Amino acid sequence: MTTSKKAVNSKWASVSFADDDSIVVSILDNDSIECLWFESREQFRQALDSKMLRVKKWATTVRWSDSILKPLTLPARDLREAVKMVQFELPSLVPIPAEHLVYGCIPLKSNEVTMDVLVCVFKNDDIASHLDVCESVGILPSRICLDTVAVHSQFQRESAYGSDTQLQVLCDGIRGTLLTSVDGRLCEMSQQRYGGLSSDERQQLLFSDILHRKQNTGTNGTEAKILLAGCADSVSRVRDELVSAHGQVAPGDIVCIPTPCIRSFTDFAPLENGRYCYEAFVASGAIPVEAGSGDHEFNLLPAAVRGKIERKSLVTNATLTLALAGLVLVAAWLCLIAANHRILRYSKYLDSQILPIKDLAGSVEAKRQIVEAMQYQLSDKGLVVAVLEELYKYTPNEISISELELARDSNKAVLRLRGRSDILSNAFGYTDALQEAKLLRRLNIEDAQQVPRPGGSSVVEFRAECVLGDME
């Protein structure tokens, strides 16, 4: 829960209607629960309308005394299975058509093959009238719980003795609620209203109820723990009486359970007199323990209303998802637009850089290309003459050249020769003769063969090649 001045936000909250038209709201804040008291339903409605109180999911309770309770043994292994089976047992339990009923199950005890449950049945009309009350104050609950189940849940939540046998007593001066819990399961419940009784009479009645119940709940020789909760005065009086006056309860068997702190919504000041501790206890217990999961076996909310809530949630989620998707799309589109605009701006900047030098750089480039072409054209001037000169100068008289081929490109010039000599040694001696030459000193005889001539003589024909790469 987050509060800033009077604004309250929470995921889960539960509402409990007091007899005097006021309302107690328990609000889940992370793992802790806080209670707010609204002096009237009108104030509560205004808080919702003005968004001072924002809650995603509401829980509420109905009185167990308005329900039809039927114990049932079912061949079920778990509560979920048992709840499904009860649907088929309903006609035998209540003489009302099943479609006019809403029910919930409280697990009592179980073994390997069967489970005892307490079926809590309400007429649709009763739940509908409770929903009308909720609607009149502006909420649509997601969970409707039995008040005693809520009280038991709250005792379990606050108590450290979850697996023992417990006698849970909630007294607020107006009524006394007694629950018996074995191994964390609600086994027995009773509620006594003390309208018209004096303080001593109420106390006496409560003591007798507690002692009577205590005698019946002790199992296997172990004493049941007594968990006391309620307004501070009542709790301390009951505790003292149990220990001292009656002397039948050891002090260690009595545990006082704190009541949730109640603050007035008007000024957020704590309420001191403990008047609404019952409503606070019920409202706090009605909030699901595993808040947020929404998977609770005990929910008296009719299937039609549940479907309506689910549809509403679905529509809300779909709308939000679509809006988010649209937003993401627009954001992506805007990002692309922005990126394109940035590139365009940079392109314009490049244009502004290019424009002043474009003509000049173009002219330089043209001249450079011409200069390079001319330089190539004028390079190695005199090479062909030099080659011919060296051939003339260094070719021995024994060698005659029949064919010469000179090819030039940008990197090198290649000279290929075909020639003749009288003997093979003269042909190979040609390379030695060119050792003094500047350009042709790397002439290489590639092929030489003796060719017979008419008349019995022979001549050596050869091919030679020289790469004029590093011309100086």
Place this chain on the structure above:
Amino acid sequence: MKSQRRSNEKILAAVTLVVVIGAVTYTMVIEPQLKARKKLITEMRGKQLELIKMKGEMLLKDRVEQTYREMESLIQGFGSDQQEISEFSRELNDLYSKLSVSIRSVKILPLLREEHYRKLFIRTEMAGAIRDIARFVSAVETQAKPLRIEQLNLTAGDAVDHVRASFLLTKVVSVERLDGLEVEMDK
């Protein structure tokens, strides 16, 4: 079972709808922008390269201008391709007309056209004494004009010192007359 199937069909329909909407949205909204972005990036990179190249040219400006000025007298040929080929052929004719060689063929090859210059090609075949052929080679190579012997083939003839020669000759001529850079800069 039936409701499970109906639920699966609903999920399938919803997924299909989402995919279709996504595809349409991508095609209509995102893709045009991505295409525009690709085009803009290509253009921008082209301009970046152009600018780098131009800056490089500007760094070489003084050297290029100086070399160009030195070569300016050699750079000629602002006529049409035909005029330039004709001029090139006439220049060669002037060279070998003074020698006692017999011209066997003169072949004009397709010219190479670059952005700012043209390269002309002529293949000529001649026969004569080796001395005259050598004089022709010498005359070409000592010419101040941008002539170049790209290929030379010499084959021995029937008589002594008589050869057949084949030359591939080239000449570079400009495409347009370029003004001095100072003038450009003044502009």
